[in-house]
Amino acid sequence: MVEQGAGDPAALAAALAVVPDVPRWVDTRGMLLSGRATVRVAPGSTVAAGFVATARDLALASVVGHPPVEVIRSAVTALTGDVNLLSPDSAAGLVRDAFPLWRRRTAILHVLPGVTEWEEEQDRDARVFTRETAPRFDHVPAPLGGELTAALDGRTVSRFVPGELPRAAAVPGTFVPMAAVWTDGRPVAFCYPVWQTERWWDVSIDTLEPYRGRGFGACAARAMIRHMRAGGRAPVWGALDTNAASRALAAKLGFIETAGIAVFTAA
Numbered sequence: 555m556v557e558q559g560a561g562d563p564a565a566l567a568a569a570l571a572v573v574p575d576v577p578r579w580v581d582t583r584g585m586l587l588s589g590r591a592t593v594r595v596a597p598g599s600t601v602a603a604g605f606v607a608t609a610r611d612l613a614l615a616s617v618v619g620h621p622p623v624e625v626i627r628s629a630v631t632a633l634t635g636d637v638n639l640l641s642p643d644s645a646a647g648l649v650r651d652a653f654p655l656w657r658r659r660t661a662i663l664h665v666l667p668g669v670t671e672w673e674e675e676q677d678r679d680a681r682v683f684t685r686e687t688a689p690r691f692d693h694v695p696a697p698l699g700g701e702l703t704a705a706l707d708g709r710t711v712s713r714f715v716p717g718e719l720p721r722a723a724a725v726p727g728t729f730v731p732m733a734a735v736w737t738d739g740r741p742v743a744f745c746y747p748v749w750q751t752e753r754w755w756d757v758s759i760d761t762l763e764p765y766r767g768r769g770f771g772a773c774a775a776r777a778m779i780r781h782m783r784a785g786g787r788a789p790v791w792g793a794l795d796t797n798a799a800s801r802a803l804a805a806k807l808g809f810i811e812t813a814g815i816a817v818f819t820a821a
Contacts, residue, residue, distance in 0.1 A: 569593045569601045573618055577665050577790045578813040580756045581640060582616040584749020585609050588728065594629040596622050604645075608633060612711055613719055616640040617649060626652040636717025639818040646816045659817045661714050662801065664791040664809035666779075672807075673780055680777035682733045689734065689741050698760055702744055705730055705758075710748045712758040714794055714817045733778035735770045743770035745778040747787075755787045759803075772807060779807075 566586055573583045585591040585607050595605045604619030606629035613635030617626060626648055630637055639656070641649045646658065683689070685706040691699040701711050708729050711719055728750070734741035742765040747755035757778070761771040779789050791809050793800035794817070 565593050565601070566591070569605060569607065569618070572601055575751050575753050577663050577754055578642075578815065580663075580751055580754045580790045581614075581749055581792075582607055582618060583751045584754075584756060585614070585616065587751060588749065594621075594625055596625050606630070610634075611709060611720055612713065613637045613717070614640070614713060617642070617645045620645055620648060623648055623652045633720075635720045636715075636819065636821075638713045638715050638717075641816045641818065643814070643816060649816070649818050653818060653820070656818045656820055659715065659819070660795045661792050661815050661817050662795050662811050663813045663815065664793070664801075664804045665812045666788060666808055667810055669783070670808045672776055673783060675776075676780075677735070677773045677777055679737060680733055680735045680773050682731050682777055682781045684731055685729055688732070691741075693740055694762065698744075698762075702732065702746075705746050705748075706732060710746070710758070712748045714792065715819045717819070731778070731781060733774045733781065735773045735777070737765065737770065743774040745771075745774040747778070747782065750787060753787060754790050755782050757789050757791045759800075772803060775803070775807060 570586050573579050573586060575583055590609045590611060591607050593601060593605050593607055595601055604621035606615055606617055606621055606626055608615045608629055610633060613633050615630050615633065615637060630639055639649060688706055691702055694702065704711050710730065730746050732744060732746040735743040743761040745757065745759045748758045749756040757775065759771055759775050791804040793804065
């Protein structure tokens with residue numbers, strides 16, 4: 555197999571040329587734009603024939619087109635940690651051939667149909683910050699506290715199916731903004747972009763357990779959506795079809811379902 559990485563701008567440019575900037579591909583295109591991705595193709599082939607994009611530090615892989623089963627298998631087995639393997643339905647059979655014992659889940663992607671009324675308002679207790687102006691996360695339990703710190707440092711690690719990640723290492727990530735909502739004098743709900751493309755961003759959202767069900771998560775999401783909208787990017791809300799709470803919150807904010815992708819994991 556042939557692997558072409560972040561040090562090969564031509565390979566990444568070729569891969570980007572076949573991955574459109576649409577919600578369905580926000581994770582994959584975001585990976586390719588992030589400086590964290592490598593691209594694996596069959597020997598003598600090109601990305602146009604199909605490839606697998608991987609982010610080693612995130613144990614994440616994505617199938618594009620119809621690469622040979624051997625390419626899928628070699629790309630994924632080269633990763634460490636608990637891998638999330640993304641695939642369109644059209645390539646799911648190839649993934650099944652490569653990993654017949656892996657579990658398949660479905661992630662539903664949601665988008666806003668346009669600018670919503672609440673985007674013109676402000677949430678009093680929400681604030682957007684970066685690494686330089688971030689609050690302390692001493693009160694945030696693991697692993698969420700580590701996830702938030704890593705994201706601010708440019709290593710976003712949120713995935714559809716949580717699990718063990720490779721040992722933390724320096725990555726050429728882009729520092730990201732984050733929104734949080736304060737109550738009782740500290741931040742309790744958080745939202746940030748996992749991946750960013752030219753027009754879209756992938757929503758990550760979480761609320762500390764004692765504060766769930768009180769609207770803080772929605773408030774953080776609204777603040778982040780406003781901030782990213784000012785930069786020309788619209789949100790993509792991805793959630794497993796079994797994650798009723800996340801999908802209900804997306805609907806409450808006005809998101810509608812637009813596409814589905816397969817998520818394969820070893821367990």
